[in-house]
Amino acid sequence: MTAALNQKVNLAKEVLIQDLQGKSTLVHIHSQECFSQNEVGTHILWVLTESESIKAAHDTLLEEYEVDSQQLQQDLLNFVEKLVKHKLVEVTAS
């Protein structure tokens, strides 16, 4: 699966998430697999799920971090693809 910038990211329904002082732990309800995110990963995940599209998340994050726009775009798409692979998020047309 290849994520596209105009897609919207939602947490998968089957995912349980816990915040722990900025870090997060996610467990898939069926596979019982457990994942941990550091503060940055957790923040990016929330920006992604609360934005209208991956592009909108990119724009928000670009204002927050001193980072090259192209690099951020690629990192975000890779991150979303990893999350999709583990069934932690779903992407839909925005």
Place this chain on the structure above:
Amino acid sequence: MRIFMVAPGGIAMIRPLKWALEAGHQVWLLTPHNPLPPEETPKNYRYLPFVLELVNFHELTGELPKDDTTHQLLLWTAASQLRAIAKEFKPDIIHVHGLFFGAECCALADLHPLVVSAWGGLNSLIETEQVQSQQISKVARTMFKIADVLIVEAPGLVEKCKPWMSQFQEVELIHLGTKTQNFCPQPAKYVAQWRRSLDVTEETTVLLSPRGWSKLYNHHQILEAYALAYPHFLKPTVLTFFKYRRTNSLQEAKDYYNYFYTRAKELGIEQNIRWLPPVPIEMMPTAYSVADVVVNYPITDAFPSSLVEAIACERPVVTALLPAYENTFVEKFCTLVEPQKTTALAETLVKVVNLPKSEREENLAKARRFIVENYDEQAWKRKLLKIYEDLATSYQKMNSSSQA
């Protein structure tokens, strides 16, 4: 200080281990599986695989006969491993977590100063009026004779243990408490995601049995009580449990699940049962926060962290009143039901679930304050480290005076 811990595994050992490491003590841990992942391994920690793992494996697979002679042979084998480790490490304290085979080995190896945590192994002392010696396990009787400090988790156990021990031994109450800064009501967006995962609507009342998936925790009786109560609930409800771990659970847990599921179907309430996967301890605050009512109904129990955690998360709790809970906050802040009475539990569930939310949750902020002041793990951590320090100092004094 150098602390040598011996444990069969399990959550009860992990927090004292982390407390000792955080305080900068050198800790060597002998247990079947290393509880700390490589990224969490500090320099002052050393993990040692327990030879008993092999012993247990042989016992389980039936390759060794389960008779006294074999037991003694295994004891001697394991005790020699303990002696060799103690000779190399020269511990200031030996702490055994649980009344298990490893505790017997420590006794045989004559390791001191010895701290022993009972962790549920002495429930019979408070659950039986007049306890006879033969009702206490052999390991417990040995520990009563040789432990320098015996740690119990229920207030009622302190006085009950004293008659079995000498005046030179101490009994201390240590509950693990909880991290109250983590165990607190959780943000709405996380709770909403969990409710979405459980497929429950906003107006649904979620009842949660938070204990692990084991017959010990009497989930089947909660199911029966829920079925009796179900027609009397005024709003939709679901009853939620933590499922067994798929990868390494015993067949017993799977059989119990199959029995439970079949029974839920017979009772016609399988649509109202929800399953959470086993989650790491750091996720439990949201698990509690999802619950509108927490139900705890074991037949027998030590003093569990679950009740402390649920109250710290400001959740209403319905619980069996067991001897281990007497003279604690449970009597003040939880709704109590006589143990092993399905009808009584059903009636209580109806009463509590049908209360308006505001009334049901009225005293919970006050209850949380009590937990923060009295059950925060920092207080118990300080107490345990002080026990280590005092005991090590008194042994050092004793040794230097005997050498003089």
